[in-house]
Amino acid sequence: MPKLKTKSGAKKRFKVTASGKVRAQAAFKRHCLEQKSPNMKRNARGMMTLSEPDARIVLKNWLRNA
Numbered sequence: 001m002p003k004l005k006t007k008s009g010a011k012k013r014f015k016v017t018a019s020g021k022v023r024a025q026a027a028f029k030r031h032c033l034e035q036k037s038p039n040m041k042r043n044a045r046g047m048m049t050l051s052e053p054d055a056r057i058v059l060k061n062w063l064r065n066a
Helices: 008-013 038-043 052-061
Strands: 014-016 022-025 047-049
Touching (some): 008 014
Antiparallel strands (some): 022 047
16 A cells, blocks of 8 residues: 555645644635724634534545644
């Protein structure tokens, strides 16, 4: 059996914590920022933890080796 490769796009977008949770950048921070509230833009800074169903999908399909 050959080794399974990690998707290289997923390597750049997700990080797995020591406890196995998946962290990613918050959404809705790229464009059309004038009409979004400062509170929303402030909360979208940095990394956020993905929900359990989303994390399961990311780990199963894209980060097999993590």
